[in-house]
Structures are given as structure tokens and as C-alpha cells.
Amino acid sequence: IAVKDNGIGLSPPALADVFTMFSQVHDVHARTEGGLGIGLALVQGLVELHGGTIEVFSEGAGRGSEFIVTLPCRTPDTTQPAEGAAPDEGSSTTICRKILVADDNQDAANTLALLLRLAGHDVRTAHGGQAALTLADEFEPEFALLDIGMPDLDGYEVARRLRLTDRGKDLRLVALTGWGQDEDKRRARDAGFDHHLTKPVDPHRLDALLTERGG
Incomplete structure (x- = not known):
């Protein structure tokens, strides 16, 4: 093209x-x-x-x-697997996640949400910390990608409050921030985050994180 x-x-x-x-x-x-x-x-x-x-x-x-x-062109595979045959271990299937994206920068939040939707995920966006808490209660996401620098409630506080909810114990929390020093990562862990991604987010790393086994 x-x-x-x-x-x-x-x-x-x-x-x-x-x-x-x-x-x-x-x-x-x-x-x-x-x-x-x-x-x-x-x-x-x-x-x-x-x-x-x-x-x-x-x-x-x-x-x-x-x-x-x-873009690569794939030739349709016309061969049919034998009935009852186990799937090929090397094959991969798309894992669709329910994802909450929270960032007070609306353009950044909407762009990241678009990227995730194109990958097949179900995504909702919030443009503030309090809005993220409300939406998380309604949407019940599997992953929450939280900007740290939101003005009303920062990402650390949102993470702490989410962890106190019943569903928050199993929720995978990902910190999105422009700061990537060891101290920043420690603060994210202490607040309850599972992962810390430095902006700009690498799409390959994010995709691997969302599709990893047990993620």
C-alpha cells in the first residue's frame, strides 16, 4: 500500500x-x-x-x-485437522481482554484505546482518577492501564483504592508514566501495580503483557 x-x-x-x-x-x-x-x-x-x-x-x-x-499475504490453509485432533501447540489465538484506560490526556487515552480495540480487546476510557474508579465498578475490567499524573486522583491512589475492592484483588494494574527510574517503579509496586510501562508505550511489549499466560 x-x-x-x-x-x-x-x-x-x-x-x-x-x-x-x-x-x-x-x-x-x-x-x-x-x-x-x-x-x-x-x-x-x-x-x-x-x-x-x-x-x-x-x-x-x-x-x-x-x-x-x-503486509504479509497468507495463503488459506485448505487442510482440515483430523476429528478429535489436539490443536497445534505452536498455533496462537487472540486473547480478548476487558481493558480500562485512564488518562486525563484525552487524545492519548483515545489513541491507546484505538490501538487496543484494533487488536480485538474490549476497551473503555476514563479521563480522570475518580472517573476511572466509577467506570471500573461498572465495567469490571481484567486490566486497568492507569496514567500516574492524573490531577484529581493520581494513578497511585486509584490503584490503592481499586485493590481494596473485591474485584480489585484479581485486577491486573499497569502504570503508565513518563518516569522510569527505579524509585518510580518501586512506588508503583507499593501502590499495588503489577506492571510499570514508561511512555511512549511499546505496542509489542503491551501486547505481550496482555496476552501472556495467566495475565
């Missing part, structure tokens, strides 16, 4: 960083800058989750850009 435009183009330095989370190309002629710089990082993550690749080409600033997505 190839998509080509005649827009602002990309300089060599911009080409190197275009798929980096929160990276933005600045157009000196534009009055405003939209978006968070996460769209192309999201696209790359989705393509790679499907075993594909994405490339970008540009002849320079003001000369447009071309994006090429390559």
Missing part, C-alpha cells in the same frame, strides 16, 4: 524521527500545529503487530512524502 502527498515534505533529519512518538514536523508557514505527534508511531506499531513494515520517502522540505506499507 502506497500513499503519496504533495505536502510540506520531510528533511533528512525529520525522516529519521518521523515514526518516533511525539515527534512533529514544524511548518514555518502554518499558523497552528495540530495533533500530538503520535499518529505515525501508532501506525508503525499496528503494522508491525501484523508482521508488516512501513517506510517513508521524501525528496525534501516542500516536496511531499510517500509512505509504503508492506
Whole structure:
């Protein structure tokens, strides 16, 4: 799949960083800058989750850009397993999870939710700590991905309160934060989190976490 435009183009330095989370190309002629710089990082993550690749080409600033997505083509398997045969241990099946995403940055929460829904999960979003507690009680998720820096109730406090509920004892809590030092990880563990992911979240690591056995 190839998509080509005649827009602002990309300089060599911009080409190197275009798929980096929160990276933005600045157009000196534009009055405003939209978006968070996460769209192309999201696209790359989705393509790679499907075993594909994405490339970008540009002849320079003001000369447009071309994006090429390559995805593997699977040949349908027409062979039928013998009746009563055990499934192939090497085969994998999609594990669909009920996931709560809580982040006061609505764009970040909605983008992560989109990524998870495209992977087949049932996702709800909350844009604050108190809203996350209310939604968790109604939705009864298996996983809760909680931003640490929410202003009304931070992720640590939300995690503590969730752990006090009956369903919270089995809930898998994942901290989402821009801080990844040992002290930050210790605070997350002390608050009751099972996992600590540093933003920008690696889609491959998140997918592995959600689909691991016993997760």
C-alpha cells in the first residue's frame, strides 16, 4: 500500500524521527500545529503487530512524502485437522481482554484505546482518577492501564483504592508514566501495580503483557 502527498515534505533529519512518538514536523508557514505527534508511531506499531513494515520517502522540505506499507499475504490453509485432533501447540489465538484506560490526556487515552480495540480487546476510557474508579465498578475490567499524573486522583491512589475492592484483588494494574527510574517503579509496586510501562508505550511489549499466560 502506497500513499503519496504533495505536502510540506520531510528533511533528512525529520525522516529519521518521523515514526518516533511525539515527534512533529514544524511548518514555518502554518499558523497552528495540530495533533500530538503520535499518529505515525501508532501506525508503525499496528503494522508491525501484523508482521508488516512501513517506510517513508521524501525528496525534501516542500516536496511531499510517500509512505509504503508492506503486509504479509497468507495463503488459506485448505487442510482440515483430523476429528478429535489436539490443536497445534505452536498455533496462537487472540486473547480478548476487558481493558480500562485512564488518562486525563484525552487524545492519548483515545489513541491507546484505538490501538487496543484494533487488536480485538474490549476497551473503555476514563479521563480522570475518580472517573476511572466509577467506570471500573461498572465495567469490571481484567486490566486497568492507569496514567500516574492524573490531577484529581493520581494513578497511585486509584490503584490503592481499586485493590481494596473485591474485584480489585484479581485486577491486573499497569502504570503508565513518563518516569522510569527505579524509585518510580518501586512506588508503583507499593501502590499495588503489577506492571510499570514508561511512555511512549511499546505496542509489542503491551501486547505481550496482555496476552501472556495467566495475565
